[in-house]
Amino acid sequence: MAAPDKSLRSSLGRVRGLGSAKDGTMHWWAQRTTAIALVPLTVWFVVSVIAHAGAPLAEVKAWIGSPVPAVLMLALVVAMFQHARLGVQVVIEDYVHCEAVKIAALLAVNGAALLFGGFAVFSILKLAFGG
Amino acid sequence: MAADSKGTANPHPRPLSPHLQVYRLPMLAILSITHRATGVGLAVGTLMLVCWLVAAANGEAAFNSVNGFLGSAIGRLLLFGWSVALFFHLANGIRHLFWDAVMGFEIRSAENSGWAVIAFTAVATLLAWSIGLAVAGGN
Numbered sequence: 001m002a003a004p005d006k007s008l009r010s011s012l013g014r015v016r017g018l019g020s021a022k023d024g025t026m027h028w029w030a031q032r033t034t035a036i037a038l039v040p041l042t043v044w045f046v047v048s049v050i051a052h053a054g055a056p057l058a059e060v061k062a063w064i065g066s067p068v069p070a071v072l073m074l075a076l077v078v079a080m081f082q083h084a085r086l087g088v089q090v091v092i093e094d095y096v097h098c099e100a101v102k103i104a105a106l107l108a109v110n111g112a113a114l115l116f117g118g119f120a121v122f123s124i125l126k127l128a129f130g131g
Numbered sequence: 132m133a134a135d136s137k138g139t140a141n142p143h144p145r146p147l148s149p150h151l152q153v154y155r156l157p158m159l160a161i162l163s164i165t166h167r168a169t170g171v172g173l174a175v176g177t178l179m180l181v182c183w184l185v186a187a188a189n190g191e192a193a194f195n196s197v198n199g200f201l202g203s204a205i206g207r208l209l210l211f212g213w214s215v216a217l218f219f220h221l222a223n224g225i226r227h228l229f230w231d232a233v234m235g236f237e238i239r240s241a242e243n244s245g246w247a248v249i250a251f252t253a254v255a256t257l258l259a260w261s262i263g264l265a266v267a268g269g270n
Contacts, residue, residue, distance in 0.1 A: 032228065032231060035224050035227075035228060036228065038221075038224075039221065039224070039225060042217065042221055043221075046217070046259060049263075050259055050262050050263045050266060051266065052266075053263040053264070053266040053267035053270065054198070054202070054266065054267030054268075054270035055270055056270070057187060057190075057191055057194045057195075060187050060194070061187070064187070077180075077184075080177055081177065084170075084173065084174040084177055087170045087171075087174065088170075088171060088174050091167060091170070091171060116177065116178060116181045119181050119184070119185050120180070120181045120184050120185075122188070123181075123184040123185045123187065123188035124184060124188075126188040127184075127187055127188050130188065
């Protein structure tokens with residue numbers, strides 16, 4: 001038996017280790033996993049964009065429309081928006097101190113990430129399957 | 132100034148936050164805030180990528196007008212800024228991942244890796260643009 005401590009936290013609360021935000025280290029961990037995924041994806045993206053600099057639409061369609069680039073592009077967009085959303089959230093939480101403005105900004109950023117991520121995913125799929 | 136209970140000056144002054152208007156930030160601090168700034172800039176830049184993808188999916192007219200904007204002076208300037216930010220954030224992000232694994236935390240090695248990040252950013256930007264412009268010229 002451990003010595004009884006003076007904490008007001010329940011044993012269950014302590015063993016779950018989720019803290020007041022109820023998601024523990026999930027935000028921090030998701031920021032890192034997306035960062036690791038984005039390292040190779042970004043290198044691929046930069047090299048591909050350079051290889052297709054100024055290319056006409058037909059060539060872009062042929063590029064993004066083929067299986068491997070299409071899936072890598074989808075992975076890039078999903079990881080990128082998740083990473084950006086988490087990062088901007090921390091910046092807002094650090095610098096915006098008015099609670100109402102902070103919550104509004106967080107809602108806007110999360111909504112925008114979802115919406116623009118959706119635009120990007122749909123466009124990639126249309127380039128791949130749209131003929 | 133703060134005084135203790137006997138009314139004498141505090142013999143152990145606590146460290147204060149740097150006064151940002153008169154304090155010259157050390158290189159490590161500059162890189163740290165630049166990581167944030169480039170991150171926010173790149174988050175805005177994702178919207179440009181989405182614009183380009185949506186335009187490509189929409190057809191020839193939309194695609195050509197977005198490409199026209201990106202090829203203009205202001206478009207090129209934006210792309211240049213985003214490319215610098217991307218290379219910096221990529222390299223500095225890898226540096227952060229090493230720190231997360233408790234590697235390279237000594238001030239000396241943090242400074243060395245910081246200079247490596249700056250050098251990588253410069254070289255990668257130069258390389259990307261010289262090759263990219265050559266490819267674009269051929270298209």
